Amino acid sequence: MIHLPISKANERIFDIDPSQAPTEDLRDEIFQLEKEGEWIVQRVPEPYMEVKTKYGRIKKIPVEKTWHHKSCGQCGHIPGYSTSIFWLNRQFGLDYYDPTDQTSCTAWNYYASATSNPEAQAAVALRNFASAYEQGYFPLIHCGTSFGHYKEVRHALVHQPELRRKVRDIMKRLGKPFVIPEEIVHYSEWVLAMRHRIAERQVIDMSNITATVHPACHYHKLIEEDAIYDPEIYGAQRTAIVSATLKALGITVGDYSSWFDCCGFGFRHILVSRDFSRSFAVQRKIEVMKEEVNPDIVVTHDTGCVTTLDQSQFAGRAHNKKVGLPVMSDSQIAALAMGAHPYKVLQLHWHNTDNKPFLEKLGIDHEKMWAEFQAAVDKIKSGEMEYLTWDEADK
Amino acid sequence: MSKNIGYPLDLKMNHYADVSYDEKERLFEEVKADERYHHMLYGCYECGICVASCPSAKFYDFSPRVIAQALAREDVDLIYTLMEDSIWDCSQCFSCDRCPRGNSPGQLITIMREVAVRNGLASAKKALEGYGRIIYKIMSTGSQVSPDMLQPNAFPDWGVHVNEIAENLELWRKALPPETLHTTETGWTVSDKTIIELYLIWHMTGVMDLIEGIDEGLFMILVDVMEERLEDAGYDITFD
Numbered sequence: 001m002i003h004l005p006i007s008k009a010n011e012r013i014f015d016i017d018p019s020q021a022p023t024e025d026l027r028d029e030i031f032q033l034e035k036e037g038e039w040i041v042q043r044v045p046e047p048y049m050e051v052k053t054k055y056g057r058i059k060k061i062p063v064e065k066t067w068h069h070k071s072c073g074q075c076g077h078i079p080g081y082s083t084s085i086f087w088l089n090r091q092f093g094l095d096y097y098d099p100t101d102q103t104s105c106t107a108w109n110y111y112a113s114a115t116s117n118p119e120a121q122a123a124v125a126l127r128n129f130a131s132a133y134e135q136g137y138f139p140l141i142h143c144g145t146s147f148g149h150y151k152e153v154r155h156a157l158v159h160q161p162e163l164r165r166k167v168r169d170i171m172k173r174l175g176k177p178f179v180i181p182e183e184i185v186h187y188s189e190w191v192l193a194m195r196h197r198i199a200e201r202q203v204i205d206m207s208n209i210t211a212t213v214h215p216a217c218h219y220h221k222l223i224e225e226d227a228i229y230d231p232e233i234y235g236a237q238r239t240a241i242v243s244a245t246l247k248a249l250g251i252t253v254g255d256y257s258s259w260f261d262c263c264g265f266g267f268r269h270i271l272v273s274r275d276f277s278r279s280f281a282v283q284r285k286i287e288v289m290k291e292e293v294n295p296d297i298v299v300t301h302d303t304g305c306v307t308t309l310d311q312s313q314f315a316g317r318a319h320n321k322k323v324g325l326p327v328m329s330d331s332q333i334a335a336l337a338m339g340a341h342p343y344k345v346l347q348l349h350w351h352n353t354d355n356k357p358f359l360e361k362l363g364i365d366h367e368k369m370w371a372e373f374q375a376a377v378d379k380i381k382s383g384e385m386e387y388l389t390w391d392e393a394d395k
Numbered sequence: 396m397s398k399n400i401g402y403p404l405d406l407k408m409n410h411y412a413d414v415s416y417d418e419k420e421r422l423f424e425e426v427k428a429d430e431r432y433h434h435m436l437y438g439c440y441e442c443g444i445c446v447a448s449c450p451s452a453k454f455y456d457f458s459p460r461v462i463a464q465a466l467a468r469e470d471v472d473l474i475y476t477l478m479e480d481s482i483w484d485c486s487q488c489f490s491c492d493r494c495p496r497g498n499s500p501g502q503l504i505t506i507m508r509e510v511a512v513r514n515g516l517a518s519a520k521k522a523l524e525g526y527g528r529i530i531y532k533i534m535s536t537g538s539q540v541s542p543d544m545l546q547p548n549a550f551p552d553w554g555v556h557v558n559e560i561a562e563n564l565e566l567w568r569k570a571l572p573p574e575t576l577h578t579t580e581t582g583w584t585v586s587d588k589t590i591i592e593l594y595l596i597w598h599m600t601g602v603m604d605l606i607e608g609i610d611e612g613l614f615m616i617l618v619d620v621m622e623e624r625l626e627d628a629g630y631d632i633t634f635d
Contacts, residue, residue, distance in 0.1 A: 070575070072539040075582035079542075079571050086573050098575050100586040103537030103593050111487040113523055114508035115530055115609065118431070120600035127592055148489075160430050170599050174592050217488040224492070262450045262488035269486065272525045274552060276486075280450050314554035347571065352556050373570070380569045387569040387577055 016056030016229070016236060023225045025057060029158045030180055038164065040179045042133050049193040054229045054239075060183050061193040062140070064094035067132035068187075071143030072104040073303035074329075080347025081306065082142060084335040085187050087345045090390060091338060092197065097137040102128055107149035108304075112268035118156060122163060123170045125153045130176035140187050144302030147186040148218030151226055154180060186219060188241050188301035189228055191330050195248035203339040204362055207250040209296050211333075212289040212325075213242045214309060216302035217262045242301050242330045249337045254293030258284050264312065265304035274312075281312035282321050290322040297358050298327045313353045326355035342366060343373035344393040411479040411517045419475040422510055426466075426474070429506045435499040439463045445491035445500055457484040459491040459500030466503060474507075482507045483522035515608045527613045530606065535620050537593045538582040542568060591628045594621045603634045 018025075034041045044060040053059050066089070074081040089096045106124050110116045132139045141147040157164050157180065171178045191198070220227040220239040233240035233247070238260075243253045264280030266273070286309065289295055298309055310327035317323055328336075332346045342348050342364060348355050349370075359366040376392060379385035385392070426432060445459040446452045452459065462481070465473040482504045489501040511519040523530075533539045545560045560567065568577050575583040597603055598621075607614040618634045625632050 070583050072541075072582040075576055076538070076540040076542050077545060079568075079576050082576070083571055083573055098573055100575060100584045101589045102583075103585060103589060104533065104539050104582070106533055106537075106539070108539045109529065109533045111505070113526055113530060114505065114512045114519075115523070115605050116602050117509060117600060117605070120596055120602045123596045123600060124593070127596065131589075156431070159434075163430070170596060173599065174595060176592075217490060221489045221492050260448065260490065262486055262490060264450060264486070265488075266450070266486040268483070268522065268526065271529055276451070276454050278552065279454060284450070284453070311550070311553045314556075315552045344570070345572070349556075349567070350560065352553060377563075377566050377570050380566055387574070388572055390572045393572045 016052065016054075016231070018056040021055035021057065021225065023055070026155060026158055027182065030154070030182070033158065038178075039168070040133070040177055042129070042138060042179050042181045044182050044185075045138050051189065051193055051228050052230065054225045054227055054236075057225070059185075059189070059226065059228070061185055061189050062138045063194075064089070064096060065137050066094075066096045066140035066190070067135060067137035068096060068098050069102060069105075069128060069132075069139050069141045069143075069146060070098070071146065071303045073108070073307060074142055078303070078306055078310075078329075078347075078350050080332060080345065080350060081303070081329045083345055083347055084329065084331040084340060085142060085191075087335050087340055087390075087393070088191070088194070088198070088331060088338070091201065092194070096140075097132075097135055099131060099135065101131040101135075105143065105146035105149050107145050108267055110149070111145070112271065118153075118163060119166050119170075121149070122153045122157060122167045125150050126157075126167055126171055126178065126180075127174065127176060129179050129181060130171060130174075132181075133177055133179040138185075139181055140185055140190060142187050142303075144186065144188075144216035145218045145304065147184060148222030151184050151223040154184060155223060184226070186241075186301070188219070188245075188330055191301075191334055192228060192241060192245050195245045195334075198245075198334050198338060199248045199250075202249060202337045204337050204364070205250065206333075206337055206362065208361060209250075209358075210252040210254050210293065211246050211297050211299045212254050212256055212293050212295045213246065213259070214263055214285065214298060214300040214305050215239050215241055215259070216300060216305050219302060242299055245330050245334065246299060249333065251333075254289075254295050256289050256292040258288045261285060263300070263305040263308040265308045267304075270304065270308055277308050278312040278315050281308045282316040282323060285309060286313060286316070286325055287322045289325060295325065296361060297333075297355075298325050299330055299333055300327065301330050310352045324353065326353050326358045327351065328355070336362075341372070341393060342369050344376065344388060349373075414475070416471065419471040422478065422514060423469070423471045423474050425510045425513070426503075426506050429509070431502065432506060435502045435506075436463060436466055437496045437498055438467055439498065440496055442495060444493050444495065445498070448490035448493050450486045450488060450490065451484045455481075455484040457481050459485070459504075462500045462503055462507075463494075463498045478507050478511050479516060479518040482511065483518060512605055512609050519609055523609060527610055530610075531613060531617060534597060534602075534606070534617055536581045537585050537590060541579065541581050543579045587624075587628070591625065591630070594625055595630070595632075597621070598632055598634065
């Protein structure tokens with residue numbers, strides 16, 4: 001008889017040993033290519049914070065000197081998402097740059113319609129990286145798809161010399177440096193790394209709140225080894241992103257069985273086949289969350305996820321589905337915890353599903369806050385104020 | 396290379412005209428020639444993990460496993476059928492990257508879609524019907540969606556709050572503290588120089604040729620816009 005050691009599931013310890021990682025550490029290749037004169041590697045500026053990724057490797061997250069690679073979906077349709085990221089930076093007095101020399105990554109279109117090619121996609125990415133480098137700031141990527149796509153682009157550039165040559169040639173013809181960042185960093189990683197500092201400045205008690213988290217597919221499924229994992233969060237068996245942030249703010253994070261499912265965004269579906277997006281978001285995500293956790297709020301960290309999970313619930317009401325969960329980004333929740341205005345900063349009027357019960361549970365007088373926002377809008381309308389300033393947003 | 400080996404699932408929906416075996420083989424060779432292809436396909440355990448993870452498989456007659464298997468078996472008839480039908484159902488979430496063999500059916504579909512677009516397949520034209528305005532927006536402005544796209548007729552299923560946004564759009568955009576967000580036609584302010592560089596990228600990478608093959612009307616509109624701005628910036632470039 002063979003005697004094998006047996007341990008119960010809850011007694012197992014999953015050691016994370018970077019030396020046992022099944023995938024290469026791409027950064028080694030990136031620096032090697034720099035030594036060979038292939039490109040410039042933009043270093044993460046000091047001071048930076050260290051987090052651990054899936055296989056225990058250290059990832060550097062810049063504190064400041066960040067070049068904010070904005071998201072077209074966030075800025076276009078849920079602008080309080082990006083505004084909250086900037087607001088957090090301003091509250092900590094950090095040096096950041098909000099560029100106009102930035103295009104979308106164009107990956108939403110690529111994944112939706114395939115009306116592009118790897119060379120064009122890589123050139124768009126490298127043009128943006130070059131812009132950040134020229135400004136002396138380090139890219140902080142707001143969109144989950146941009147983040148995942150840029151990691152794919154970086155991987156392709158490392159392993160495909162011909163693609164590298166073509167894109168380098170394009171950059172040369174544009175008169176731009178051929179630069180790759182040392183790390184591709186998503187804003188939610190910055191929020192996570194800053195979570196204890198955010199919690200120190202917390203003015204809204206959130207200990208009575210239960211949230212469910214939707215981790216964005218393009219954050220943790222594309223180049224999965226680069227996503228943040230933490231033994232304290234689900235035993236490092238799934239990404240710690242967002243969950244770790246919420247726990248630091250005192251929020252209870254509820255688990256639900258369809259956490260791995262996508263939100264239903266589908267890229268082309270959300271624009272031209274929304275029956276799929278609506279059905280998936282409601283039936284596989286929102287209803288499951290309601291039945292298994294019944295949270296106060298859904299928190300996620302990507303453009304498409306906030307949009308799909310939030311907007312899809314309206315039609316679900318007509319079919320008597322179990323809907324009615326407000327949806328926000330981690331940046332909005334973090335800003336709210338630090339006392340940001342729900343309409344001037346979080347811009348919750350751009351969201352669809354009713355979030356007033358959530359605000360009421362936090363003791364926030366949303367009627368008073370809305371009146372304050374309306375008063376500011378009236379000033380803009382009358383010409384008394386050109387636009388809502390940061391100072392005005394904090395009044 | 397094998398001919399049709401009689402795949403058990405008959406996915407042929409007969410929505411599209413058949414083409415010769417040689418043409419199907421040519422298309423498949425174009426898929427295989429993509430440098431990414433061989434890093435995305437390693438065989439198949441038939442474990443079904445990709446299907447279980449796949450959102451599209453829950454709602455459509457779609458299977459990432461069939462994609463991987465058809466390509467691995469080089470079943471060019473089935474591959475053609477999939478390119479004329481299933482590939483546009485994929486959500487591109489890459490949940491199927493969980494594959495224990497290391498396959499990426501989602502990434503394989505990205506390549507198959509590119510080939511479908513490049514060759515002007517009927518499925519690509521059909522899938523992109525109604526999508527032209529999005530391509531126009533991203534290619535001409537560098538921003539995929541914009542605030543002024545939030546119109547009730549475009550998003551009737553998002554409810555009355557879309558009306559409210561549309562009615563208050565100009566004011567609400569000014570009520571955003573970041574100055575770059577006071578725009579309505581783009582997500583943020585994009586400098587002229589940036590747009591010109593983007594157009595030059597489209598020109599240098601042949602993306603406009605793709606557009607011409609899939610939607611000539613859209614191509615002509617884009618050419619008008621781009622050539623004029625490029626000329627104003629001192630570039631003598633044509634997309635023909």
